[in-house]
Amino acid sequence: MQQDANQALIKIAGLSKYYGSKAALKSVDLTVGRGEIVGLIGPNGAGKSTLLKAIMGLIKYSGSLTVFGQEPMKNRTKMLESMSYIADVASLPGWMKVSDMLSFVADTHPKFSRSRADELLRDTPIRQQDRIDTLSKGMKTRLHLIAILAIETELLVLDEPTLGLDVLVRRDFQDRLVQDYYNRQRSILVTTHQVDEIESILTRVVFIKEGSITLDIQMDELKTRYCKVVSESPMNFAGLPNQAIYQRNLPSKVEAIFMDADRELLSAHGDVLTPSLEDLFVATNS
Structure with a gap:
């Protein structure tokens, strides 16, 4: 279920992208509304990063796409004043001191609040004079997130942001993202193939496979429309008004996914x- 288009920060209709004869995106329709945390989930090569590149105004495409009412390819500078984009939270210039890095961001982004960054930094073991390459991966992640949180933007776009980080760092990143950035006026669009890790923070999930959207649903609706049946013996669903959309036979049990069933x-x-979400992704994309 998509957001009311009148409330959408991102509006996409019939978006396609071809590389030669290969379709990376196939007539994608998608909106991201104010106050949403939307997870764009799909396997490698599904079209997630291509879609984000289109949203960021980095590639040409066919179809309709606006961000804050702006066409990304034509008004990228204006659009970026109201959004932040992060691809890898561990990619920071190691030769810089923390204070120099924050000063650089302050000089390059008009909505960066240095006072807010300093305030957030005081709650961490990181010091202003630390060189970034002396920080642990977890502390680099914290620093990068502080830089994000200190930018007063309405939309945050994350492309596989915690890829390669250990589970404790990933969990800390997600918790701080929700606690310190998200509110009902700000929105987050995050792509990942680590389905289970972001499930708890999403308000809506979008599945993409081979360039096409296969499911777009609010998390609350997902919990009421889909269910999973687990049995230790073979199941006979004959006579049920709704048949399983997916069934998995394991050595010690059988699992089945149903939609709109009693x-x-x-x-x-x-x-x-x-x-x-992992169960549902497999069920709807098999």
Whole structure:
């Protein structure tokens, strides 16, 4: 389910991108509304990064795309005043001191608040005079996030932001992102193939496969429309009004995913659970 287009910060309709004869994006329709945390989830090569490049005004495309009412290719400088983009939270200039890095960001982004950055920095072990290359990967991530949080933008776009970081650093990044950046006036669009890790922070999920959107749904709606049945014995679903959209036979149990099914009827066949995003992604893309 997409946001009301009148409330959308990003509006995309019929967006396609070809590299020669190969379609990277196929007539994509998507909106990102104010106050949403949208997860764009798909395997490598699904079109996630291509879509973000189009949103950032880095590639040409066919179809309609506006960000804050601006066409990215024509008004990129104006558009970037209201959004931040991060591809890798660990990529910072190691030769710089922390204070120099923050000064550089202050000089290059009109909405960066140095006082806000200094305030956030005081809650960490990081010192202004530390060289970035002496910081641990976790502290580099914290520093990068501080730089993000100190920019007063309405939209934050993250492309596989925690790829290669350990689980504790990834969890800390996600927690601070929600606590210190997100509110009902700001929005986040994040791409990942690490489905299970961002599930708890999303308000909406979009699945993409081979350049096409395969599912676009609010997280609350997902929990009511889909269910997972787990049984220790083979299941016979004959006679049920809704058949499983996916079934997985394991050595010790059987799992099945249903959409818009009667949970009470299904409870006679096994334990009825809410599927994880990983379960649902496999079920809708198999």
